[in-house]
Amino acid sequence: xxxxxxxxxxxxxxxxxxxxxxxxxxxxxxxxxxxxxxxxxxxxxxxxxxxxxxxxxxxxxxxxxxxxxxxxxxxxxxxxxxxxxxxxxxxxxxxxxxxxxxxxxxxxxxxxxxxxxxxxxxxxxxxxxxxxxxxxxxxxxxxxxxxxxxxxxxxxxxxxxxxxxxxxxxxxxxxxxxxxxxxxxxxxxxxxxxxxxxxxxxxxxxxxxxxxxxx
Numbered sequence: 001x002x003x004x005x006x007x008x009x010x011x012x013x014x015x016x017x018x019x020x021x022x023x024x025x026x027x028x029x030x031x032x033x034x035x036x037x038x039x040x041x042x043x044x045x046x047x048x049x050x051x052x053x054x055x056x057x058x059x060x061x062x063x064x065x066x067x068x069x070x071x072x073x074x075x076x077x078x079x080x081x082x083x084x085x086x087x088x089x090x091x092x093x094x095x096x097x098x099x100x101x102x103x104x105x106x107x108x109x110x111x112x113x114x115x116x117x118x119x120x121x122x123x124x125x126x127x128x129x130x131x132x133x134x135x136x137x138x139x140x141x142x143x144x145x146x147x148x149x150x151x152x153x154x155x156x157x158x159x160x161x162x163x164x165x166x167x168x169x170x171x172x173x174x175x176x177x178x179x180x181x182x183x184x185x186x187x188x189x190x191x192x193x194x195x196x197x198x199x200x201x202x203x204x205x206x207x208x209x210x211x212x213x214x215x
Contacts, residue, residue, distance in 0.1 A: 016121060020114060023114070023136060024114075027139045035103060061089075082194040083194070112157065112161055118168060
C-alpha cells in the first residue's frame with residue numbers, strides 16, 4: 001500500500017491543474033505580508049483627488065479615454081484609456097481600501113504567471129517539471145520590487161496579461177492554423193497598445209504575422 005501511495009503522489013503532483021493550484025498558493029503566500037500595508041503614493045494621490053468627483057461607474061468610464069489629455073496634471077501626449085478604465089473601475093469598487101486594490105493586482109499577476117505556464121506546457125517542455133519551476137521562478141522574481149503590489153502600476157500588469165495571452169493565441173494558431181486564434185491574438189495585442197508601453201507587443205505580433213501569413 002505504501003508503494004502504491006508513493007507512486008501515486010508524484011503522478012498527482014504532475015497534473016497541470018494541481019501544479020496551477022500550487023503556483024497560485026505559492027504566489028499568495030510569498031506576497032501575503034505586502035497585501036496589508038498599501039498606501040497611495042506619487043501620481044496616484046493626484047489621480048485619487050481628481051477621480052473623487054465622479055460618483056458613478058458610467059461617468060468614470062466615459063472620462064477614462066481622455067484622462068491623459070484633459071483630466072490629469074501631465075502625460076498629455078500619451079493615450080492610455082485601458083489603464084484609466086482599470087484604475088477607475090478599481091476606484092469605484094474599492095475606493096480607499098487599498099488592500100483590495102492589491103488583491104486585484106496580485107490576481108492579475110497570477111493570471112500572467114498562469115498564462116506563461118500554459119505557454120511552457122505547449123512546447124518541448126510539456127512532459128517535464130520545467131514549466132512548473134519556471135512559472136514559480138518568474139512569479140516570485142518581483143517579490144522584492146513594486147511591480148506587482150503597487151496599485152498605481154497595475155497598467156503594467158494589464159499589459160502583461162494581454163501580452164502573454166496574445167502570444168498564447170498566436171502559438172495556438174501556429175498549432176491549428178485556425179484564423180480565429182490569429183485574429184484574437186492580434187486583438188489582444190491591439191488592446192495592449194492602450195496600456196503602458198504596448199509598442200513592443202505590437203511589433204512582435206506584426207513580425208509573427210508577416211512570417212506566418214506573408215502579409
